[in-house]
Amino acid sequence: xxxxxxxxxxxxxxxxxxxxxxxxxxxxxxxxxxxxxxxxxxxxxxxxxxxxxxxxxxxxxxxxxxxxxxxxxxxxxxxxxxxxxxxxxxxxxxxxxxxxxxxxxxxxxxxxxxxxxxxxxxxxxxxxxxxxxxxxxxxxxxxxxxxxxxxxxxxxxxxxxxxxxxxxxxxxxxxxxxxxxxxxxxxxxxxxxxxxxxxxxxxxxxxxxxxxxxxxxxxxxxxxxxxxxxxxxxxxxxxxxxxxxxxxxxxxxxxxxxxxxxxxxxxxxxxxxxxxxxxxxxxxxxxxxxxxxxxxxxxxxxxxxxxxxxxxxxxxxxxxxxxxxxxxxxxxxxxxxxxxxxxxxxxxxxxxxxxxxxxxxxx
Numbered sequence: 001x002x003x004x005x006x007x008x009x010x011x012x013x014x015x016x017x018x019x020x021x022x023x024x025x026x027x028x029x030x031x032x033x034x035x036x037x038x039x040x041x042x043x044x045x046x047x048x049x050x051x052x053x054x055x056x057x058x059x060x061x062x063x064x065x066x067x068x069x070x071x072x073x074x075x076x077x078x079x080x081x082x083x084x085x086x087x088x089x090x091x092x093x094x095x096x097x098x099x100x101x102x103x104x105x106x107x108x109x110x111x112x113x114x115x116x117x118x119x120x121x122x123x124x125x126x127x128x129x130x131x132x133x134x135x136x137x138x139x140x141x142x143x144x145x146x147x148x149x150x151x152x153x154x155x156x157x158x159x160x161x162x163x164x165x166x167x168x169x170x171x172x173x174x175x176x177x178x179x180x181x182x183x184x185x186x187x188x189x190x191x192x193x194x195x196x197x198x199x200x201x202x203x204x205x206x207x208x209x210x211x212x213x214x215x216x217x218x219x220x221x222x223x224x225x226x227x228x229x230x231x232x233x234x235x236x237x238x239x240x241x242x243x244x245x246x247x248x249x250x251x252x253x254x255x256x257x258x259x260x261x262x263x264x265x266x267x268x269x270x271x272x273x274x275x276x277x278x279x280x281x282x283x284x285x286x287x288x289x290x291x292x293x294x295x296x297x298x299x300x301x302x303x304x305x306x307x308x309x310x311x312x313x314x315x316x317x318x319x320x321x322x323x324x325x326x327x328x329x330x331x332x333x334x335x336x337x338x339x340x341x342x343x344x345x346x347x348x349x350x351x352x353x354x355x356x357x358x359x360x361x362x363x
Contacts, residue, residue, distance in 0.1 A: 110146035121181055165187060177321050198327070199326045203264070245265035
């Protein structure tokens with residue numbers, strides 16, 4: 001397998017993806033997507049090595065040919081040689097056997113909302129819009145950069161290792177609670193708890209459509225879509241993806257949307273977002289999974305404007321990691337934390353409550 005330092009990976013990505021989620025698994029080994037292209041309509045048949053040379057800045061045709069020889073060039077999920085001729089609609093991925101880091105982690109003095117901290121761990125309330133760790137297009141300004149600054153005088157925390165204290169993560173545009181290990185023994189203990197599914201995690205989400213049942217369980221394997229590698233999807237037959245279970249409780253039905261509490265039994269990439277879409281209730285304003293469109297309600301101009309105002313009020317998927325519970329790695333005490341809804345989600349719910357009350361009064 002190519003070394004990223006000597007490979008073609010020297011230019012900006014055409015489509016950026018998060019490096020932390022393996023896109024392919026072969027023989028127990030994970031591969032990370034570094035570049036992704038969709039071949040344009042009308043593209044004439046062209047060798048893939050020439051096609052990529054024209055689209056990846058700072059590389060050479062020889063490097064691309066070496067990457068293809070190492071099976072790092074995939075078309076629609078399958079490795080191809082450098083003489084493969086691209087076709088319109090092909091999804092081309094450049095994958096490696098390790099994440100890509102642009103440079104070593106830079107400590108940045110970024111304010112952190114620290115909920116709890118002791119010698120072993122730290123619990124932080126992450127704001128929406130902050131990536132947990134560096135990835136394509138987000139090499140700084142992340143939680144890891146902020147932690148590197150916070151721990152710069154801590155001899156037990158290797159600030160050059162972007163994964164040192166991370167035992168779980170939440171999406172960039174999801175807000176809420178995260179626990180960070182400060183010592184190797186804390187990371188081992190917490191990591192095992194997440195692996196064994198003994199942690200307690202509850203999320204609050206606003207979803208499209210009123211829920212017919214107050215309580216329910218969604219079960220379905222989650223894996224990368226075979227049609228779009230940027231998306232996760234549910235594979236009902238269980239032959240692809242990884243086992244995933246989400247329990248939900250309806251907090252409020254609010255005329256075309258609902259506020260739900262989601263309890264994770266497993267922790268798959270985009271699990272709540274994918275599971276809720278699977279049952280016909282995409283998260284409100286979730287661009288990646290289709291929730292940024294008007295999916296319920298009428299076509300009146302006033303209603304359409306109301307929805308646009310709601311999108312502006314909460315300009316991201318309406319999802320917040322509200323509670324987090326685990327056993328302390330040293331004291332063995334149960335640690336439970338709760339957080340308030342962030343201002344954007346609270347304001348969004350208030351708008352829908354007012355709208356629903358107005359509808360009820362008219363009837």
